[in-house]
Amino acid sequence: MRVFINGFGRIGRSVLRAWAERPEAWPGLVIVGINDIAAPDMCAYLFSYDSTFGPWRGTVELWEGALVVNGHVLPLHRLADISSLDLAGVDVVLECTGRADTAEVAGRGLQAGARRVLVSGPSAAAEVTVVLGANEGMLRDQRIVSNASCTTNALAPLVRLLDQDWGVETGSMTTIHCYTGSQPTVDAPAADFARSRAAALSMVPTTTSAQRLLDR
Template structure:
C-alpha cells in the first residue's frame, strides 16, 4: 500500500505533535498544513518545543512552504476549509486539529475540498469515536469521518476494557489529574466555559468538568451509564493521570488485577496500554507514545469488589501518536 499522505488543519499543540509523530514513520508523509500563522512562525514553533525538546531534523522555509528533512510541505492560511484544495497536494486524510470543525457536517468540508477522509483530534457529538486498542477493530472502509476521542478517553477506555472483560464493571468514577492546556489562562481572567476555568493555571488546582468518562460508553456501549468523572487541572506542562475507582461484578484481588493488566500490556494492547511497577512520577512519561500506562504500585484494594487503579498518559504525545495510528488504519481499509 502507498504511503499515507496526511494534511493537518490547525498547527497548535496537537497539530505540531502529530507532525512530530509522523517523522519516524516511513509510511506516513505530511504533505500539507493549514494554519493562520505565517510560515516563519510555524517553522519556529515546530523546531522549538518547551516540553518535547528541539525538533530532531532540519526545518527550512522556502517559497512560502516548509521544507522538513528535505521534503516540501505545502503551507496555506485559509479560514474556510472548503477552500483548501487538499487534492492538489495529494492529501489522503486530514487530521482536523483546530478543535473547531468537530461535527460530521463541518469535518465534511475537508472532503468537499478534496480529502478522502478525516480524523478529528477531539471528541465529536455525532462522528463515530474510536480508541486504538479498544474499538478500532470496528472500523470499516465506509468510515469517512472519525473522531480520535479525547486524550483522557484514550487513557481511560483501555483501563475500562481490561477491567470489564475480566471482572465486569458494576459502576465506576474517574478523576483525571490533568496538565495545563492551551485554553487556560496564565493570570486570572474571564472564561466562557466556567468561572473557575478562568483562574490562573500557574497558581491553582482547578476542578473542571470532563466528558471523557461518559465518552467511554460510546466506545464500549455496554458501559454506557456506568462511568462518569471529573478533572483537576494542575500547574504542570504535560502528562496527566487517570484515577479510576471501580466496583467490579466479580470478586477478585489486587494481585489478579495487576496480572491481567500486565498480560494485556504485553498482548493485544501492546503499544497502547503500558505497565509499570517502578516508582515513577509524571515527568517520567513525557514523550511516551502509549496512551495508558498502568501504575501497579499506585493501585489499591478496599475489598474483593472495590478497587482504585491509576494510569499515566502524555496527553499530548501519546494522544497524537494514536491519532496517526488511527489515520493509518483508516487509510488501510
C-alpha cells in the same frame, strides 16, 4: 497514505515531529501539506523550539510558501476554512484545530476532496469514535472518525479489560490534567469563575467528556 494536517498546534506539530524524526517507522505514509491560521514564520518557530519536546534537531526552513523539514517540502496554507482547498488525492485529513465538533466543520476536508477525516479529539460529528486497544474493531468505511480525548484514550483500554473479564456495572474516575491554552497565565475575567484564576497557581475543577465517550 497521503496525510494533510489541518491545525498546527500541539497535536499537529507532534504528528509532524514523530513522522519527520523517523519516516522509516511510517512506511507508506507521507505528509503532503499543513494548514494553520498562524503566520508561516510562527509555524516554523514553534516547530523548531518546542517547550515540551525540546529544540528540533533536524533542519527547518521556509521556502516559497512551504515549510521544509529535513528536506520534506510541505506547502503551508493559512485558511480558516479548508473546504476551498484542492485536497483530491489526500487519503486522510488530520483535523487538529480543536473546532471540529459539528458536521459542517468536520466535513470541510471531505468537501475539499479528501477521502477521510480523522479528528484528533472528541467530535459530535464523528461517525465513530475509536480508541486503539478498546474498540478499533468498529473501524470500517466511516469517513469522519474521532480519536476521542486524551482522558478517554487513557481510560478506555483499562475499562475494556475490566469489562471483558469481570464486567463493569458502575464506575468513578478522576483525571488530573495539565493546564491548557484556554486558561490565563494571570488572573483575568472569564465566563467560568474558577477559570479566571492564574493557571499555574490554581487547581480548577472541570468536566470531562470521557464518560460520554466510553458509552460509544
